[in-house]
Amino acid sequence: MPPAPRHVHSPAHAFSFFQPRVREGLVLHSRRSVLKAGLAGLARISLPALLRARGEAASSGKSIGSHKSVILLWMAGGPSHIDTWDVKPHAPKEIRGPFKDIATKLPGVHICEFLPKQAAMLDKMTLIRSVDCRHSNHQPNTVMQTANLEAEPRTNPRAPMYPGHAAVVAKFRGANQPGMPPAVHLNVRDRTHFAWSGYLGKQHEPFIGDNVSRLFQLPGELTMDRLKERQSLSQQMDRLRRDLDASGSIEALDRYGQQAFDMVAGRRAQEAFDLAREPQRVRDRFGEHDWCQKALLARRLVERGVSFVTLDLSNHSASGTWDTHGDNIPPYGGIWNGLRPLLPVFDHLLTTLVSDLGERGLLDDVLVLAMGEFGRTPQIGTQDSTDGRNHWPVVMSMTLAGGGLRHGQVIGSTERDGGQIASRAVTPGDLAATIYHHMGVPLDATYLDHQQRPVRFIEHGEPIRELV
Numbered sequence: 001m002p003p004a005p006r007h008v009h010s011p012a013h014a015f016s017f018f019q020p021r022v023r024e025g026l027v028l029h030s031r032r033s034v035l036k037a038g039l040a041g042l043a044r045i046s047l048p049a050l051l052r053a054r055g056e057a058a059s060s061g062k063s064i065g066s067h068k069s070v071i072l073l074w075m076a077g078g079p080s081h082i083d084t085w086d087v088k089p090h091a092p093k094e095i096r097g098p099f100k101d102i103a104t105k106l107p108g109v110h111i112c113e114f115l116p117k118q119a120a121m122l123d124k125m126t127l128i129r130s131v132d133c134r135h136s137n138h139q140p141n142t143v144m145q146t147a148n149l150e151a152e153p154r155t156n157p158r159a160p161m162y163p164g165h166a167a168v169v170a171k172f173r174g175a176n177q178p179g180m181p182p183a184v185h186l187n188v189r190d191r192t193h194f195a196w197s198g199y200l201g202k203q204h205e206p207f208i209g210d211n212v213s214r215l216f217q218l219p220g221e222l223t224m225d226r227l228k229e230r231q232s233l234s235q236q237m238d239r240l241r242r243d244l245d246a247s248g249s250i251e252a253l254d255r256y257g258q259q260a261f262d263m264v265a266g267r268r269a270q271e272a273f274d275l276a277r278e279p280q281r282v283r284d285r286f287g288e289h290d291w292c293q294k295a296l297l298a299r300r301l302v303e304r305g306v307s308f309v310t311l312d313l314s315n316h317s318a319s320g321t322w323d324t325h326g327d328n329i330p331p332y333g334g335i336w337n338g339l340r341p342l343l344p345v346f347d348h349l350l351t352t353l354v355s356d357l358g359e360r361g362l363l364d365d366v367l368v369l370a371m372g373e374f375g376r377t378p379q380i381g382t383q384d385s386t387d388g389r390n391h392w393p394v395v396m397s398m399t400l401a402g403g404g405l406r407h408g409q410v411i412g413s414t415e416r417d418g419g420q421i422a423s424r425a426v427t428p429g430d431l432a433a434t435i436y437h438h439m440g441v442p443l444d445a446t447y448l449d450h451q452q453r454p455v456r457f458i459e460h461g462e463p464i465r466e467l468v
Contacts, residue, residue, distance in 0.1 A: 067176050067365045068439050069302040070169065070403075072310045073295075073350065074145075075372035076193045077320025078138060080389050081397035082378065082418045083335055084112050084343070086129045095378050095417050098336050098387070109410055114343035117351040118399070123408040124354060125401045126467060130412025132425045133374040133396050139319040141373040145195035145310075147432035147458055153192075163204070163447065164195025165435055166308040168457055170204040172441045177305025179268040181207040184301055185310045186294045190317035194310060199447050199455075206310065209297070213273045272304040273297070286352055289345050295353045302366050307439065313346065322372055326385025334387030335380060346370075354401045367403030367438050369431075372396065378419040395421050403438045405467040429461020437463040 080097075082088055087101040087110055101110040104119040109127070111119055118125065136143040140153040146162045153159040163171075170182035183206035185194050197205040271277055275297055286296040291313050298309040314321045316331055324338040332338055350370055357363040375396035376389035383390055395414055401407060412424035433443055436458070443462075446454040 067302070067305075067362070068173075068367075069176065069306065069365060070165070070308045070367045070369070070435055070439065071295075071298050071302060071353070072145075072165070072308070073368070073370040074193065074310055074312045075320070075322045075346075075370065076138065076141065076312055076314045077323030077332075078372045078374045078376060078391060078396070079322040080324060080335065080339060081129070081375040081395065081414075082389075083339055083376075084115065085127050085397035085399060086414055086418055087112055088416065088418050091417055094380050097380050097389075099340070106408060106410065112343065114340060115347045117347045121351055121354070124358070125399050126405070126407045127397060127399050127410045128412055128426050128464075129395075129397045129410060129414055130421045130424050130426055131371070131396045131398055131431070132421060132427050133393050136373045136393050136428075138323070138373045138391070139190070140192040141320075142195040144371065144373050144428050144431070147428040147461060149428065149459070151195070158450070160196065161198035161450070162195070163198040163200045163457070164206075165432060166195070166206045166310055167197035167200050167204045168436070168441060168445075169308045169439050170197075170206065171200050172445065173307050173439055175305050176302075176307055177268060179266040180272065180301075180305035181212065181269070182306065183207065183308040183310075184209045184212070184306050185312070186210075186298060187291070187312045187314065189312065189314055193312045193314060193320065199449055206308070209273070209294075209301075212269070268304060272300050272306070275300070282356070285356070287348060289349075291345060292349045292352070295349045296356075299353060299356055299360075299362075303360070303362060313349075320372070324376070324388055325383055325390065326381075326388025328385055329383060329388060332388070334385060335389060336387050338388075350399070350401075357402060363402040364404040365402075367405070367435065368401045369398065369435075370400075371398035375418075378417040392419070394419065400467070405434075405438075407467075409466060411464065411466050426464060427461050429458050430464050431461070432458050433461040433463045434467060437468055 082095070083097050083099055087099070088096045089101045089110065090096075100113040102113045102116060102119050103110055104122040106122050109122065111122075111127075133144065135149040135152060137152050137154055140159065142151040142153065142159060142162065142164065143149060145151075145164045147165070148162040150156050151159045151162040166183035166185070173182065175182040182204075185206045186209040188194065188208045188210065194206070197203075275283065275293065278296060278300065283293070283296065286292045291311070294311050298311050301309050318331060321342065322339070323332045324334055325332040327334040327337050350368075354363065354368060357366050357368070373396075374391055374393040377392045380387065380389055382388055395418075412426060413422045414420060415422050435441075436443055441457075443458055445457050447457065449455050
Protein backbone atom coordinates (compact mmCIF):
# COMPACT_ATOMS: atom_id res chain seq x y z
CA MET A 1 0.00 0.00 0.00
CA PRO A 2 1.28 3.53 -0.62
CA PRO A 3 3.04 5.07 2.39
CA ALA A 4 1.04 7.46 4.52
CA PRO A 5 1.61 11.20 4.04
CA ARG A 6 4.69 12.37 5.86
CA HIS A 7 7.16 15.17 5.99
CA VAL A 8 9.43 15.21 2.98
CA HIS A 9 13.09 14.81 3.81
CA SER A 10 16.09 15.56 1.70
CA PRO A 11 18.57 12.69 1.32
CA ALA A 12 19.72 11.51 4.74
CA HIS A 13 22.17 14.02 6.18
CA ALA A 14 23.07 14.46 9.82
CA PHE A 15 23.94 18.13 9.39
CA SER A 16 21.12 19.46 7.25
CA PHE A 17 20.01 21.87 9.98
CA PHE A 18 23.39 23.63 9.64
CA GLN A 19 22.74 24.44 5.96
CA PRO A 20 26.32 23.75 4.92
CA ARG A 21 25.80 25.12 1.39
CA VAL A 22 24.28 28.41 2.54
CA ARG A 23 26.52 31.47 2.72
CA GLU A 24 26.41 33.13 6.11
CA GLY A 25 28.54 35.80 7.75
CA LEU A 26 32.16 35.38 6.75
CA VAL A 27 31.94 33.16 3.65
CA LEU A 28 34.80 30.73 3.16
CA HIS A 29 33.25 28.87 0.23
CA SER A 30 34.25 25.20 0.28
CA ARG A 31 36.47 25.67 3.33
CA ARG A 32 33.54 26.80 5.43
CA SER A 33 31.39 24.02 4.00
CA VAL A 34 33.99 21.46 4.96
CA LEU A 35 34.13 22.83 8.49
CA LYS A 36 30.40 22.97 8.90
CA ALA A 37 29.79 19.52 7.50
CA GLY A 38 32.73 18.10 9.38
CA LEU A 39 32.37 19.70 12.79
CA ALA A 40 28.76 20.78 13.20
CA GLY A 41 26.44 18.53 15.06
CA LEU A 42 28.78 15.66 15.79
CA ALA A 43 29.91 15.90 19.39
CA ARG A 44 27.50 14.28 21.78
CA ILE A 45 29.20 14.53 25.12
CA SER A 46 32.60 15.77 26.28
CA LEU A 47 34.72 13.81 28.74
CA PRO A 48 33.66 15.95 31.75
CA ALA A 49 30.01 15.61 30.76
CA LEU A 50 30.49 11.87 30.27
CA LEU A 51 31.89 11.59 33.79
CA ARG A 52 28.98 13.65 35.15
CA ALA A 53 26.49 11.43 33.32
CA ARG A 54 28.07 8.31 34.74
CA GLY A 55 28.05 9.95 38.15
CA GLU A 56 24.31 10.52 37.85
CA ALA A 57 23.77 6.88 36.99
CA ALA A 58 26.09 5.71 39.75
CA SER A 59 24.28 7.87 42.31
CA SER A 60 21.13 5.86 41.64
CA GLY A 61 22.85 2.76 42.97
CA LYS A 62 23.48 1.18 39.58
CA SER A 63 26.95 -0.10 38.87
CA ILE A 64 28.19 0.61 35.35
CA GLY A 65 30.37 -1.93 33.58
CA SER A 66 33.11 -0.65 31.35
CA HIS A 67 31.67 -1.82 28.04
CA LYS A 68 27.93 -2.29 28.47
CA SER A 69 26.24 -1.61 25.15
CA VAL A 70 23.22 -2.36 22.98
CA ILE A 71 22.80 -3.35 19.34
CA LEU A 72 19.22 -2.93 18.11
CA LEU A 73 18.44 -4.66 14.82
CA TRP A 74 15.43 -2.68 13.65
CA MET A 75 13.22 -4.62 11.22
CA ALA A 76 11.34 -1.61 9.85
CA GLY A 77 7.96 -2.38 8.36
CA GLY A 78 6.77 -4.98 10.84
CA PRO A 79 7.94 -8.60 10.42
CA SER A 80 5.23 -11.26 10.42
CA HIS A 81 5.36 -13.05 13.77
CA ILE A 82 3.41 -16.05 12.44
CA ASP A 83 5.92 -16.54 9.61
CA THR A 84 9.03 -16.19 11.82
CA TRP A 85 9.06 -16.86 15.57
CA ASP A 86 5.45 -17.74 16.45
CA VAL A 87 4.53 -20.36 13.88
CA LYS A 88 1.07 -21.95 13.92
CA PRO A 89 1.61 -25.31 12.13
CA HIS A 90 -1.78 -26.72 13.16
CA ALA A 91 -3.82 -23.70 12.07
CA PRO A 92 -5.68 -23.54 8.74
CA LYS A 93 -3.50 -22.65 5.75
CA GLU A 94 -4.90 -19.12 5.52
CA ILE A 95 -3.45 -18.53 8.98
CA ARG A 96 -0.29 -20.66 9.13
CA GLY A 97 0.94 -19.35 5.76
CA PRO A 98 3.18 -21.08 3.18
CA PHE A 99 6.18 -21.85 5.40
CA LYS A 100 6.90 -25.06 7.29
CA ASP A 101 8.15 -25.18 10.87
CA ILE A 102 11.32 -26.72 12.30
CA ALA A 103 12.35 -27.86 15.78
CA THR A 104 14.84 -25.79 17.75
CA LYS A 105 17.49 -26.40 20.43
CA LEU A 106 14.73 -25.77 22.99
CA PRO A 107 12.52 -28.86 23.44
CA GLY A 108 9.04 -28.36 22.06
CA VAL A 109 9.79 -24.96 20.52
CA HIS A 110 9.40 -24.59 16.77
CA ILE A 111 10.11 -21.63 14.47
CA CYS A 112 10.09 -20.91 10.73
CA GLU A 113 11.97 -23.31 8.45
CA PHE A 114 13.98 -20.42 6.98
CA LEU A 115 15.60 -19.63 10.36
CA PRO A 116 17.64 -22.83 10.83
CA LYS A 117 20.70 -21.13 12.33
CA GLN A 118 18.58 -19.49 15.02
CA ALA A 119 16.88 -22.81 15.67
CA ALA A 120 20.27 -24.40 16.28
CA MET A 121 21.38 -21.80 18.85
CA LEU A 122 18.09 -20.81 20.45
CA ASP A 123 19.50 -21.93 23.80
CA LYS A 124 21.58 -18.75 23.67
CA MET A 125 18.60 -16.53 22.81
CA THR A 126 15.17 -15.60 24.10
CA LEU A 127 11.98 -15.37 22.10
CA ILE A 128 9.22 -13.04 23.27
CA ARG A 129 5.95 -13.93 21.57
CA SER A 130 3.70 -11.56 23.48
CA VAL A 131 4.94 -8.01 22.89
CA ASP A 132 2.04 -5.58 23.30
CA CYS A 133 2.30 -3.13 20.38
CA ARG A 134 -1.25 -1.78 20.41
CA HIS A 135 -0.13 1.87 20.33
CA SER A 136 2.55 1.45 17.68
CA ASN A 137 2.50 2.49 14.05
CA HIS A 138 5.18 2.82 11.42
CA GLN A 139 6.97 5.42 9.37
CA PRO A 140 7.26 7.32 11.61
CA ASN A 141 7.53 4.42 14.03
CA THR A 142 8.81 5.56 17.41
CA VAL A 143 6.63 3.92 20.09
CA MET A 144 8.77 0.79 20.34
CA GLN A 145 12.00 2.83 20.28
CA THR A 146 10.90 5.28 22.99
CA ALA A 147 8.52 3.36 25.29
CA ASN A 148 6.22 6.37 25.08
CA LEU A 149 2.74 5.28 23.97
CA GLU A 150 2.08 8.79 22.62
CA ALA A 151 5.13 8.71 20.33
CA GLU A 152 2.97 8.19 17.25
CA PRO A 153 3.52 11.10 14.87
CA ARG A 154 0.49 10.32 12.70
CA THR A 155 -1.79 11.34 15.56
CA ASN A 156 0.43 13.37 17.87
CA PRO A 157 2.48 16.28 16.45
CA ARG A 158 4.74 16.27 19.53
CA ALA A 159 5.67 12.61 19.06
CA PRO A 160 9.10 13.34 17.48
CA MET A 161 10.08 15.12 20.69
CA TYR A 162 9.99 11.96 22.78
CA PRO A 163 13.60 10.75 23.11
CA GLY A 164 14.61 7.33 21.87
CA HIS A 165 16.49 4.73 23.89
CA ALA A 166 19.74 5.54 22.09
CA ALA A 167 19.54 9.22 23.07
CA VAL A 168 18.67 8.34 26.67
CA VAL A 169 21.74 6.10 26.89
CA ALA A 170 23.82 8.88 25.30
CA LYS A 171 22.68 11.29 28.00
CA PHE A 172 23.00 9.09 31.07
CA ARG A 173 25.96 6.98 30.09
CA GLY A 174 27.82 8.59 27.23
CA ALA A 175 30.34 6.62 25.22
CA ASN A 176 32.31 3.82 26.81
CA GLN A 177 35.52 5.36 25.46
CA PRO A 178 36.46 9.02 24.96
CA GLY A 179 36.70 9.99 21.32
CA MET A 180 33.79 7.72 20.32
CA PRO A 181 30.17 8.72 19.79
CA PRO A 182 27.75 7.46 22.46
CA ALA A 183 25.11 6.36 19.93
CA VAL A 184 25.10 5.59 16.21
CA HIS A 185 22.30 4.93 13.71
CA LEU A 186 23.33 2.77 10.73
CA ASN A 187 21.70 2.39 7.30
CA VAL A 188 19.69 5.60 7.60
CA ARG A 189 17.73 5.45 4.36
CA ASP A 190 14.88 7.36 5.99
CA ARG A 191 15.08 9.28 9.27
CA THR A 192 11.48 8.32 10.08
CA HIS A 193 12.61 4.74 10.75
CA PHE A 194 14.40 5.95 13.90
CA ALA A 195 13.71 7.73 17.16
CA TRP A 196 15.99 10.69 17.86
CA SER A 197 16.87 12.92 20.83
CA GLY A 198 13.80 15.18 20.96
CA TYR A 199 13.49 17.01 24.26
CA LEU A 200 16.99 15.91 25.33
CA GLY A 201 18.58 18.22 22.76
CA LYS A 202 20.83 17.87 19.75
CA GLN A 203 23.87 17.14 21.88
CA HIS A 204 22.46 13.68 22.61
CA GLU A 205 21.28 12.86 19.10
CA PRO A 206 22.69 9.62 17.64
CA PHE A 207 25.29 9.94 14.92
CA ILE A 208 24.39 8.89 11.40
CA GLY A 209 27.05 6.28 10.68
CA ASP A 210 27.51 6.90 6.96
CA ASN A 211 28.06 10.61 7.56
CA VAL A 212 30.63 9.90 10.26
CA SER A 213 32.54 7.65 7.87
CA ARG A 214 32.63 10.41 5.25
CA LEU A 215 33.81 12.86 7.89
CA PHE A 216 37.23 11.21 7.96
CA GLN A 217 37.73 11.76 4.23
CA LEU A 218 39.20 15.27 4.42
CA PRO A 219 40.13 17.01 1.16
CA GLY A 220 43.79 16.46 0.30
CA GLU A 221 44.76 20.10 0.76
CA LEU A 222 43.11 20.32 4.19
CA THR A 223 45.75 19.13 6.68
CA MET A 224 45.04 18.58 10.37
CA ASP A 225 46.88 21.80 11.29
CA ARG A 226 44.74 23.79 8.88
CA LEU A 227 41.65 22.08 10.17
CA LYS A 228 42.59 23.23 13.68
CA GLU A 229 42.85 26.80 12.39
CA ARG A 230 39.40 26.55 10.87
CA GLN A 231 38.02 25.05 14.07
CA SER A 232 39.28 28.08 16.00
CA LEU A 233 37.64 30.41 13.50
CA SER A 234 34.41 28.42 13.68
CA GLN A 235 34.38 28.65 17.47
CA GLN A 236 34.86 32.43 17.35
CA MET A 237 31.98 32.83 14.94
CA ASP A 238 29.73 30.59 17.02
CA ARG A 239 30.51 32.58 20.15
CA LEU A 240 29.17 35.66 18.36
CA ARG A 241 26.02 33.75 17.45
CA ARG A 242 25.60 32.40 20.98
CA ASP A 243 24.90 35.88 22.33
CA LEU A 244 21.87 36.01 20.07
CA ASP A 245 20.67 32.52 20.88
CA ALA A 246 18.32 32.23 23.85
CA SER A 247 17.45 28.57 23.49
CA GLY A 248 20.83 27.11 24.36
CA SER A 249 21.08 25.26 21.07
CA ILE A 250 24.37 26.89 20.13
CA GLU A 251 25.91 25.76 23.41
CA ALA A 252 24.74 22.24 22.68
CA LEU A 253 26.18 22.40 19.19
CA ASP A 254 29.50 23.60 20.60
CA ARG A 255 29.74 20.35 22.55
CA TYR A 256 28.72 18.59 19.39
CA GLY A 257 31.48 20.32 17.46
CA GLN A 258 34.28 19.71 19.95
CA GLN A 259 33.57 16.00 20.02
CA ALA A 260 33.50 16.01 16.23
CA PHE A 261 36.91 17.58 16.12
CA ASP A 262 38.25 15.10 18.67
CA MET A 263 36.94 12.28 16.50
CA VAL A 264 38.50 13.61 13.33
CA ALA A 265 41.82 14.40 14.97
CA GLY A 266 41.96 11.16 16.92
CA ARG A 267 42.36 7.61 15.70
CA ARG A 268 39.88 5.54 17.72
CA ALA A 269 36.76 6.54 15.80
CA GLN A 270 38.54 6.41 12.44
CA GLU A 271 39.70 2.87 13.10
CA ALA A 272 36.30 1.79 14.40
CA PHE A 273 34.50 2.90 11.24
CA ASP A 274 37.11 1.37 8.93
CA LEU A 275 35.97 -2.14 7.99
CA ALA A 276 39.14 -2.63 5.95
CA ARG A 277 40.97 -3.10 9.25
CA GLU A 278 38.93 -6.21 9.96
CA PRO A 279 40.63 -9.51 8.98
CA GLN A 280 39.37 -10.78 5.63
CA ARG A 281 38.27 -14.09 7.17
CA VAL A 282 35.97 -12.21 9.55
CA ARG A 283 34.54 -10.07 6.77
CA ASP A 284 33.97 -13.22 4.73
CA ARG A 285 32.28 -14.86 7.68
CA PHE A 286 29.74 -12.06 7.95
CA GLY A 287 29.25 -12.06 4.18
CA GLU A 288 28.95 -9.45 1.47
CA HIS A 289 25.32 -8.46 2.02
CA ASP A 290 25.12 -4.81 3.05
CA TRP A 291 23.12 -5.62 6.19
CA CYS A 292 25.73 -8.15 7.27
CA GLN A 293 28.63 -5.77 6.67
CA LYS A 294 26.83 -3.15 8.76
CA ALA A 295 26.28 -5.73 11.49
CA LEU A 296 30.05 -6.26 11.51
CA LEU A 297 30.46 -2.49 11.73
CA ALA A 298 28.03 -2.45 14.67
CA ARG A 299 30.23 -4.98 16.46
CA ARG A 300 33.34 -2.91 15.76
CA LEU A 301 31.62 0.18 17.15
CA VAL A 302 30.49 -1.35 20.45
CA GLU A 303 33.84 -3.12 20.80
CA ARG A 304 35.60 0.25 20.59
CA GLY A 305 33.35 2.27 22.83
CA VAL A 306 29.96 3.12 21.30
CA SER A 307 27.17 2.46 23.80
CA PHE A 308 24.15 2.09 21.52
CA VAL A 309 23.96 1.11 17.83
CA THR A 310 20.72 0.89 15.87
CA LEU A 311 20.89 -0.88 12.50
CA ASP A 312 17.86 -0.49 10.23
CA LEU A 313 17.42 -3.68 8.24
CA SER A 314 15.78 -2.02 5.25
CA ASN A 315 16.42 -1.92 1.52
CA HIS A 316 14.23 1.07 0.66
CA SER A 317 13.04 4.30 2.24
CA ALA A 318 9.31 3.70 2.17
CA SER A 319 7.71 2.14 5.22
CA GLY A 320 10.28 -0.63 5.60
CA THR A 321 11.38 -3.79 3.85
CA TRP A 322 9.48 -6.08 6.26
CA ASP A 323 6.14 -4.50 5.30
CA THR A 324 4.97 -7.54 3.30
CA HIS A 325 1.49 -6.53 2.11
CA GLY A 326 1.47 -8.72 -1.00
CA ASP A 327 3.17 -9.35 -4.32
CA ASN A 328 0.63 -7.18 -6.10
CA ILE A 329 1.36 -4.23 -3.79
CA PRO A 330 4.93 -3.17 -4.67
CA PRO A 331 7.51 -2.53 -3.36
CA TYR A 332 6.53 -4.64 -0.40
CA GLY A 333 6.05 -8.12 -1.81
CA GLY A 334 4.17 -10.87 -0.04
CA ILE A 335 5.07 -13.61 2.38
CA TRP A 336 6.55 -15.99 -0.19
CA ASN A 337 8.30 -13.59 -2.58
CA GLY A 338 8.80 -10.69 -0.17
CA LEU A 339 9.55 -12.19 3.24
CA ARG A 340 11.13 -15.52 2.26
CA PRO A 341 14.31 -14.00 0.66
CA LEU A 342 14.89 -11.82 3.74
CA LEU A 343 14.87 -14.61 6.30
CA PRO A 344 18.13 -16.44 5.36
CA VAL A 345 19.99 -13.12 5.31
CA PHE A 346 18.57 -12.13 8.68
CA ASP A 347 19.19 -15.61 10.09
CA HIS A 348 22.85 -15.49 9.07
CA LEU A 349 23.30 -11.90 10.26
CA LEU A 350 21.85 -12.43 13.73
CA THR A 351 23.56 -15.73 14.50
CA THR A 352 26.92 -14.60 13.11
CA LEU A 353 26.78 -11.42 15.17
CA VAL A 354 25.88 -13.30 18.37
CA SER A 355 28.52 -15.96 17.77
CA ASP A 356 31.19 -13.37 17.00
CA LEU A 357 30.39 -11.40 20.15
CA GLY A 358 30.57 -14.61 22.16
CA GLU A 359 33.92 -15.65 20.73
CA ARG A 360 35.34 -12.22 21.59
CA GLY A 361 34.11 -12.38 25.17
CA LEU A 362 31.70 -9.47 24.55
CA LEU A 363 28.33 -11.19 24.66
CA ASP A 364 27.65 -10.62 28.36
CA ASP A 365 28.29 -6.90 27.88
CA VAL A 366 26.40 -6.43 24.60
CA LEU A 367 22.62 -6.78 24.56
CA VAL A 368 21.31 -7.64 21.08
CA LEU A 369 17.64 -7.09 20.23
CA ALA A 370 15.83 -7.77 16.95
CA MET A 371 12.32 -6.45 16.43
CA GLY A 372 10.05 -4.26 14.36
CA GLU A 373 7.12 -2.03 15.27
CA PHE A 374 4.27 -4.57 15.18
CA GLY A 375 3.22 -7.96 13.87
CA ARG A 376 1.00 -8.83 10.93
CA THR A 377 -2.54 -10.09 10.49
CA PRO A 378 -3.38 -13.70 11.35
CA GLN A 379 -5.11 -14.06 7.98
CA ILE A 380 -3.01 -14.22 4.83
CA GLY A 381 -4.24 -12.57 1.64
CA THR A 382 -5.36 -9.21 3.03
CA GLN A 383 -5.97 -6.09 0.90
CA ASP A 384 -7.05 -8.14 -2.13
CA SER A 385 -3.66 -9.89 -2.23
CA THR A 386 -3.19 -13.64 -2.39
CA ASP A 387 -0.08 -13.79 -0.25
CA GLY A 388 0.29 -10.69 1.96
CA ARG A 389 -0.49 -9.80 5.54
CA ASN A 390 -1.56 -6.35 6.70
CA HIS A 391 -0.36 -4.43 9.77
CA TRP A 392 -1.31 -5.95 13.11
CA PRO A 393 -0.66 -3.43 15.93
CA VAL A 394 -1.87 -5.87 18.57
CA VAL A 395 0.96 -8.32 19.18
CA MET A 396 4.41 -9.06 17.78
CA SER A 397 7.36 -11.35 18.39
CA MET A 398 11.00 -10.43 18.92
CA THR A 399 14.27 -12.01 19.98
CA LEU A 400 17.09 -11.06 22.35
CA ALA A 401 20.58 -12.36 23.03
CA GLY A 402 23.54 -11.41 25.19
CA GLY A 403 23.60 -8.75 27.87
CA GLY A 404 24.31 -11.31 30.60
CA LEU A 405 20.60 -12.16 30.72
CA ARG A 406 19.00 -15.57 31.35
CA HIS A 407 18.41 -16.90 27.85
CA GLY A 408 17.25 -20.20 26.40
CA GLN A 409 13.55 -19.55 26.93
CA VAL A 410 10.31 -18.42 25.30
CA ILE A 411 8.35 -15.68 27.05
CA GLY A 412 4.61 -15.32 26.48
CA SER A 413 2.22 -16.79 23.95
CA THR A 414 -0.58 -15.86 21.56
CA GLU A 415 -3.98 -17.38 20.85
CA ARG A 416 -4.30 -20.29 18.41
CA ASP A 417 -4.52 -17.95 15.41
CA GLY A 418 -1.74 -15.62 16.60
CA GLY A 419 -4.09 -12.67 16.79
CA GLN A 420 -4.18 -11.87 20.50
CA ILE A 421 -1.88 -12.20 23.50
CA ALA A 422 -2.73 -15.32 25.47
CA SER A 423 -0.18 -15.01 28.28
CA ARG A 424 2.49 -12.70 29.73
CA ALA A 425 2.11 -9.42 27.87
CA VAL A 426 5.40 -7.51 27.53
CA THR A 427 5.01 -3.76 27.04
CA PRO A 428 7.26 -1.18 25.36
CA GLY A 429 7.98 0.09 28.86
CA ASP A 430 9.15 -3.36 29.94
CA LEU A 431 11.56 -3.50 27.00
CA ALA A 432 12.90 -0.03 27.79
CA ALA A 433 13.31 -0.88 31.47
CA THR A 434 15.26 -4.01 30.53
CA ILE A 435 17.56 -1.98 28.26
CA TYR A 436 18.08 0.73 30.89
CA HIS A 437 18.67 -1.85 33.62
CA HIS A 438 21.42 -3.34 31.46
CA MET A 439 22.93 0.08 30.71
CA GLY A 440 22.76 1.50 34.24
CA VAL A 441 20.22 4.21 33.39
CA PRO A 442 18.07 5.15 36.40
CA LEU A 443 14.60 3.70 35.86
CA ASP A 444 12.96 6.70 37.52
CA ALA A 445 14.84 9.28 35.42
CA THR A 446 12.91 12.18 33.91
CA TYR A 447 13.32 14.88 31.28
CA LEU A 448 11.63 18.26 30.78
CA ASP A 449 9.02 18.75 28.07
CA HIS A 450 8.35 21.98 26.15
CA GLN A 451 6.53 23.41 29.18
CA GLN A 452 9.41 22.47 31.49
CA ARG A 453 7.38 19.73 33.13
CA PRO A 454 9.17 16.56 34.21
CA VAL A 455 8.28 13.45 32.19
CA ARG A 456 9.41 9.94 33.11
CA PHE A 457 11.32 8.04 30.46
CA ILE A 458 9.39 4.94 31.56
CA GLU A 459 5.77 5.59 32.46
CA HIS A 460 4.71 1.97 32.75
CA GLY A 461 7.21 -0.83 32.74
CA GLU A 462 9.77 -2.84 34.67
CA PRO A 463 12.72 -5.04 33.69
CA ILE A 464 11.51 -8.35 32.28
CA ARG A 465 11.70 -10.57 35.36
CA GLU A 466 12.32 -13.78 33.43
CA LEU A 467 15.50 -12.27 31.97
CA VAL A 468 17.08 -10.28 34.78
